[in-house]
Amino acid sequence: MAADNGHTAKERVAIRRADGESRTLAASLPRLVLEARRIAANVIHGLHGRRRAGSGESFWQYRRFVSGEPSQNVDWRRSARDEHLYVREHEWEAAHTVWIWPDRSPSMAFASKQARESKLERTLIVAFALAELLVTGGERVGIPGLMAPTASRSVIDKMAQAMLHDDADRLSLPPSFIPSALAETVVLSDFWSPIAEIRTMLGGLSGSGAHGTLVQIVDPAEETFPYSGRVEFVEPEGFGMITAGRAESWVQDYTARLALHRDQIRAETNKLDWLFTTHATDRSAAELLLFLHAGMQVSKSGARTTTIKAGPAA
Structure with a gap:
């Protein structure tokens, strides 16, 4: 029983630490907002707008x-x-809605020494910057279950305030909702959830015929598994702890499971004509932002289609 109690105590400490890091991030939101605006401004400077012909007065x-x-x-x-x-x-004036969902669950607070920032910080920066880009291009942006679609030029401030005042549990996947058929959804998460849960989420989001993109935000350590010796791995969302006596012996199995999980996600998105890509936090946030913006194109019918063939990171 002593060992069990010890394990439970360690789990509680790990959960509190992850939760504390997530809450402490609130104090960093002004910095993230400025970084997002800087990145968005740089991208806007080098891109043409998303204007197109259609019904309107302009x-x-x-x-x-x-x-x-x-x-x-x-x-x-x-x-x-x-x-x-x-x-x-x-100019076509029918505002298009893009739903952006940033995963803010405890697992996103992880950051190794190889990373530029935590997965949560990178997710928020990209979400804010993408929203700024889209609103500048005449689109409306919303956060499922948290913020109604808006075309306000202060969209980043609205998103940050909505998150700061959000008392709901930090879920790993978006809440259940059905976007309109012409809407797009961008989900930024580490996607370590079971494939059955991801499949259910995709089924709900695509039920109306809407398109979207899943972006797996990962830490470099989650890509390469650079551990050796005796290591304790604690799941920050309360699902247990595993001790590896020789962590280096796990590398082959880990990378195989990682590849399988991604193949399963990609198979589900391919069925629905959605996109799936990965992005490591040691890469440039602007790189991912350019990738996402470039993937939002307009078909002759006016509906959005995604045409990206490869992700910005392995």
Whole structure:
């Protein structure tokens, strides 16, 4: 019984430490907000907007008249200045909704010496910066179960405040909800949940036909398993502890299980035409942000499709 009590005590200490790190992060939110805005500004500077033709009142551009179009589409004033016929196009103004869900569960507080920051910090920075990019491009951004979609230019502040005042349990996967068919969902998590839970989550999010992207945020140590000797591994969300007598002997099994888990997630996302990619916290946050932004493209019908073929990290 003494050993059991010792294990229980260690689990409690580990959970408290992880929870404390998560709560302490609230004091770092202003820094994360500034970092997110800096990254978003750099990305915006090098990207074209997501404007496109469609119904609306804002003038976008003139284009050549195409044979077979209704003659009333011709802008005769502009055409009178040239030998060609032109059509006046307006900018599409139907706001698109992108749901961004950052995993803030205790496991995300982990950071090894190889990492630039914790998984939680990286997740928040990317979530904030992506929201800034999308709102600047005329989209609406929401957080499932926490913040209604908004196109406010102060979207980062709204997201940060919503998180700071959130008293709900920190879940590893998004709450159950059904986005509209034309919405997109971006889930940022370490995705160490059982594949059955991930499959259920995907089934709910894609039930309406909506598209999305799963981004697995991992620490470099979770990629390479650089441990040796006697090591105690504690699950920070209360699911137990495992002691390895010779941790280096676990590397092969660990990497095989990791590859299998990712293959299973990828198989589920492929069925739904969703994306799955991984990102390690020793890589650049801007790299991931560019990757996500580039994947949000518009089909001829106006619906979003994702066309990324490879992730920014192994």
